[in-house]
Amino acid sequence: MTGEIEQDELNEQFLRILQEDDVLSAREFLNQQNISDVAVLIDEFPEYEAKIISNMSIHRASSVFKILDLSSQKSIIQSLPPYKTAELLNELPADDRTSFLEELPSEVVKELIRLLDPEERKITLALLGYPEGSVGRLMTPDYIAVQVDWTMSEVLDHIREEGKHSETIDVIYVVNDKGEFVDDIRIREILLSPPDREIGDAIDNRFITLKVTDDQEVANQIFKMNNRVALPVVDDKNILLGIVTIDDVLWVANEEFSEDMQKMGGTEALNEPYLEIPxxxxxxxxxxxxxxxxxxxxxxxxxxxxxxxxxxxxxxxxxxxxxxxxxxxxxxxxxxxxxxxxxxxxxxxxxxxxxxxxxxxxxxxxxxxxxxxxxxxxxxxxxxxxxxxxxxxxxxxxxxxxxxxxxxxxxxxxxxxxxxxxxxxxxxxxxxxxxxxxxxxxxxxxxxxxxxxxxxxxxxxx
Amino acid sequence: MTGEIEQDELNEQFLRILQEDDVLSAREFLNQQNISDVAVLIDEFPEYEAKIISNMSIHRASSVFKILDLSSQKSIIQSLPPYKTAELLNELPADDRTSFLEELPSEVVKELIRLLDPEERKITLALLGYPEGSVGRLMTPDYIAVQVDWTMSEVLDHIREEGKHSETIDVIYVVNDKGEFVDDIRIREILLSPPDREIGDAIDNRFITLKVTDDQEVANQIFKMNNRVALPVVDDKNILLGIVTIDDVLWVANEEFSEDMQKMGGTEALNEPYLEIPxxxxxxxxxxxxxxxxxxxxxxxxxxxxxxxxxxxxxxxxxxxxxxxxxxxxxxxxxxxxxxxxxxxxxxxxxxxxxxxxxxxxxxxxxxxxxxxxxxxxxxxxxxxxxxxxxxxxxxxxxxxxxxxxxxxxxxxxxxxxxxxxxxxxxxxxxxxxxxxxxxxxxxxxxxxxxxxxxxxxxxxx
Structure with a gap:
């Protein structure tokens, strides 16, 4: 991790570049940083937050946006021009978009949802339809699903096509022609199998699913006990709806414990960082x-x-x-x-x-x-x-x-x-x-x- | 997640099979269960715990073992025959082995370490050399490292050879000929690249490393902020020593919070489940x-x-x-x-x-x-x-x-x-x-x- 001295250097370098007002070198500088370092910059210089986000590729901007505090997120959305907000929200992974929107007043949510592409709008409305604190709210629909009768080389071709848009390609989800969940399989099994083998022959029928209505605490327990990086989410009819990745669960675990602690100390849950809450x-x-x-x-x-x-x-x-x-x-x-x-x-x-x-x-x-x-x-x-x-x-x-x-x-x-x-x-x-x-x-x-x-x-x- | 009714059925089925005393069908039954379900069975029937572990493939047995409570782990190690203990400990991933051993008295640790193969013994002694609560204790040396001048197809060949023994192949680590860490790259980038491209040309030089002496809390924060499934661990000279995977960090987060809560309630940290501590x-x-x-x-x-x-x-x-x-x-x-x-x-x-x-x-x-x-x-x-x-x-x-x-x-x-x-x-x-x-x-x-x-x-x- 960047030490304090390195952080100071980074801040200075950033200010120098900003003062030169040279868009190209600002872009280059931001492009070279880790997303967590950019997040720190935004924390340090909230006055430049919109400028920072605007000067990054939209993909990296959304990666930074999703790890910011709610208050920074809100003020960025307020200061960005509408077309940039639309771009950013459309790029944001569906699960992170849901968890941002669920913190906002409903009028604002309505307005923001109108900025989304039809496809993303549909997904977001569906995810917001699940109860707060449920697995559905953590879910992303960006996963790779393959049919049970495909061969490994068909699967790999599909991954090469779709992989760019997927949240993880570490685990591939196998469904039947009704969209029912059959099994999951790790990419390593696929790589290590002969190319003409059918995926249905490679699966081991040992899988764990989350119910879309399960409590997020349940998901935490299941991840803890099962050594998986992502788990499939199904509805009552075993239709595959999305996946939950372990990094989201780590966030939930941290938040859940923070809330518990605050309540145990005799305060209502703050939901905002101590130093930032008014x-x-x-x-x-x-x-x-x-x-x-x-x-x-x-x-x-x-x-x-x-x-x-x-x-x-x-x-x-x-x-x-x-x-x-x-x-x-x-x-x-x-x-x-x-x-x-x-x-x-x-x-x-x-x-x-x-x-x-x-x-x-x-x-x-x-x-x-x-x-x-x-x-x-x-x-x-x-x-x-x-x-x-x-x-x-x-x-x-x-x-x-x-x-x-x-x-x-x-x-x-x-x-x-x-x-x-x-x-x-x-x-x-x-x-x-x-x-x-x-x-x-x-x-x-x-x-x-x-x-x-x-x-x-x-x-x-x- | 298995509901309570399903759990009862599972228990009954298990008891029936055990009473028949048919080793083959016991093996088959255990082989069909998720590792978390087997862990539940061991919780329910501690009297059969050694039998359950002995009747599983050693790979699956170690997966079950590592998610059990410390008290079950201890009593299993005590009741297994020494050759089986040796097999189990050798199979256990190095990071999980460290976190088991660090809870035991030092005489027992010495005895158990003698059961290990020379290679595993060396690794274990090295990991136990890092301070308690440090990133070194969470580390596993089972990762895939490739040289910066290899082509994608060489990398893929290497993964096919080594992948079986690695804790994750979702991220591949690039080192130079001195063993110094250069960058990490996700398997998806490798799959999506032309086979004759050199890996050095595909890396983006944006990486985050953990120091082997960092506090585990620091690792938790870094994982939370960076959306990675595994992070490389280096020493002061930037030599790649191992990796830490996010699932271990989830355990640490849970334990850390439990300890904090207990201390805040005015108790020393229990380190054992409430109902099991004498x-x-x-x-x-x-x-x-x-x-x-x-x-x-x-x-x-x-x-x-x-x-x-x-x-x-x-x-x-x-x-x-x-x-x-x-x-x-x-x-x-x-x-x-x-x-x-x-x-x-x-x-x-x-x-x-x-x-x-x-x-x-x-x-x-x-x-x-x-x-x-x-x-x-x-x-x-x-x-x-x-x-x-x-x-x-x-x-x-x-x-x-x-x-x-x-x-x-x-x-x-x-x-x-x-x-x-x-x-x-x-x-x-x-x-x-x-x-x-x-x-x-x-x-x-x-x-x-x-x-x-x-x-x-x-x-x-x-």
Whole structure:
């Protein structure tokens, strides 16, 4: 990868060429760069983005365009002359075009689709017809399909003719005369076979297909497990509709995880890079959850209100409130993160809930006991040094210790079951963010703590 | 993807064939399945795992082996006879072999390496010599390299000879007579060129190389930005050492994100599926962080201890402690997650710290003001209905409201700067988990709250 120093050189060279205003040398310069380097240039000099795109061959321009951030893509489309936009959109691979269009407001989409050639327009409308997040939206119709009774040399001739327009020729798709999918075959098998062999004799009937309505997460799992660079997509009647390539799946995996993380941190998914999202939009996405959590957390004030008299009688009780509730929150965050993550990679499914619960009850008891013991000894030791907690040190120690076992146990159970419950209800498990779980556990943690106080410190509190 | 019903049928069929104890039909059955289906069978029937692997062609067995969980891989290696283990390990692609071996204790690795053929042994030792997490560990030496002065037909002959052993023939690597990397070229360009053209004339000198010591995260970013199925790996002297294929990068991306998530939830990275990791190991990985956080959180009890007299004078102050500290914790978790995620995908780098800080100060002020206003009005409204907070309602409301601004601002600043500071110090930013940030913010939150109380409720507290 280009280091930072090389990047600086590149930037300087680019500025020099631009200042000379010599279209030919600008073209030559841009033509020599990797598409990722051009993308970096556009990031660095957004004021020249339209100029950069216009001065590249349309094929390379579309390769650059598809890896840009959504915000750069939008502003380029706005600043290009309409005929250039049309050229660019028509050149863009169908799958990348879909994923760009699906981020735009529908009026704009309509306008842009009108710029497309009839053939590309048909394809785009079809792809946009599949539900968001489905395999259909990732699909490209630019693949090479051959008939099952063709010979290898016919297949190679066909590849030489059609290969230029195809997204990949690494895998060739075999269909029958009804367009039904028969098998896929790697180009290496074709190259290594005698030229007069029929393709139907070379296929091994071991194939994996994606359903056009499958979730994109499913596609990620299947690619991970199957070592393929592209997979065929079929409909219910096994008609071959398109293919999905692994590089698109890598994008989806990265985005999917980003969204999960953001949700787990208690924000709505940003869908834009952190430094580029407008501050007010960022504020709104964060404020919503923060306010919801705040309203929930207000119940702690109400709960504490019920115990105001007890606190007045033994102020020392108040000192351990933050310790107790944060321990519940921490153990709950741990448990929920573990389960969300395990569900995201398919290691835990809904039907495992009982196994998860059993593990978490045991873990919660063990973790709670450790913290409880530490808490108890801290209080006793502290008092023997500083004499802070007065005559009732042992009782307070026991109250805090036992409460910690209960609170941590409750935290792990809530944290682990909440993502499963959310999934069961059809919601995204990642919504059960660390802050959400912590808030849920805080109120109950207070109730557990003060109940223990009633039991162990009855005489002092009455 | 095979649905659940089909999976049940497959399982039944498999059990029937096994009970017949007919080796030939077992082989035939296994031979007809996709490798991912065989992997599922091994998951379902671990008692037959060695039998399943033994009854497949060694090539297919290695394809199944490499997608299994580490725990299944280990137990298969333990139960196979040594000659079969040797066969399997020799057949395994070098990159997958490295990633299996790097998870094992070094005594076992030594023993297994002794089973390898001299050639494979040399390769494996070389790959294991690269640092963990580096591109070298992902590399395979099974690629096709051609000399820059060969003609297309010489290249095609070479591919037909060597193609069987290569991990991919989709991309061919061009080197000079010193073994230095010159360019890569896609097989389609070769197929579409006249047979007597020299390969040196067909290359475009636009290539991207990975350095063997690059971080695997870097490889992920480069693949994402460059639409390639495989990339060449070179050393400092530009000697071609191997290639990395995109499917391995997809695995790395998935694992990397899993680890990040687990760390962010306040657990050490599990490195094993949640349901398979032994309970005691799971307990240890969780207990460490939970205890560290607990010890940190004990400072809250100390801090509260300083204000014991003030709480005794105005017990009402204690009621809002959970609300105050949790608001700081929640806004801190939000901020840290956003920044960790943005750093993980490369949107935010160390040099952006000032831009991040500016955004977070503004966001923190806005979020804090919203929560502060809600808090103030809640207290005033509650009192006008329930008369809970006595004569000093307005003062308490102001104390809580202003504290919330301070605490939320402090939470966002700490949460956003901590991951950047950790990265600067060479640690993993994901370590600044939600619970870690919350704990840091809790103590300071208390100090802010009671300082505000001293300012606004001076008369009552003195």
């Amino acid at each position: 501050l007010m939009k960022l504020f709104k996405k964060r404020a919503i959850w923060l306010i919801v959590l705040f309203l929930g957390e207000m119940l702690t004030a109400t709960a504490m209100g019920y115990f105001e008299d007890e606190i007045a009688k033994a102020v020392v009780l108040a000192l351990f409130v933050p310790l107790i509730i944060s321990s519940g929150g921490n153990s709950g965050s741990q448990a929920s993160t573990l389960i969300i993550q395990a569900m995201a990679v398919g290691e835990v499914t809904l039907s495992d809930w009982w196994r998860v619960l059993r593990r978490e009850i045991l873990s919660g008891l063990m973790l709670g006991s450790i913290l409880g013991l530490i808490g108890f000894f801290r209080i006793v030791a502290w008092n023997s040094i500083f004499h802070t907690y007065g005559d009732h040190t042992a009782l307070i120690g026991i109250t805090v210790g036992v409460s910690l076992v209960g609170v941590v146990l409750w935290g792990t159970i809530t944290g682990s079951m909440l993502p499963i419950a959310l999934k069961k209800l059809g919601a995204d498990p990642a919504t059960s963010s660390a802050p959400f779980v912590a808030t849920l556990v805080d109120v109950t943690g207070l109730l557990i703590y003060f109940s223990m106080a009633f039991i162990f410190m009855k005489d002092i509190l009455s | 309970l005691m190991k799971l307990f240890k990985k969780r207990a460490i962080w939970l205890i560290v956080l607990f010890l940190g959180e004990m400072l809250t009890a100390t801090a509260m201890g300083y204000f014991e007299d003030e709480i005794a004078k105005a017990v009402v102050l204690a009621l809002f402690v959970p609300l105050i500290i949790s608001s700081g914790g929640n806004s801190g978790s939000q901020a840290s997650t956003l920044i960790i995620q943005a750093m993980a995908v490369g949107e935010v780098t160390l040099s952006d710290w000032w831009r991040v800080l500016r955004r977070e100060i503004l966001s923190g002020l806005m979020l804090g003001s919203i929560l502060g206003l809600i808090g103030f009005f809640r207290i005033v409204a509650w009192n006008s209905i329930f008369h809970t907070y006595g004569d000093h309602t307005a003062l308490i409301g102001i104390t809580v409201g202003v504290s919330l601004v301070g605490v939320v601002l402090w939470g966002t600043i700490t949460g956003s700067m901590l991951p950047i500071a950790l990265k600067k110090l060479g640690a993993d930013p994901a370590t600044s988990s939600a619970p870690f940030v919350a704990t840091l913010v809790d103590v300071t939150g208390l100090l802010i709250y009671f300082s505000m109380a001293f300012i606004f409720m001076k008369d009552i507290l003195s």
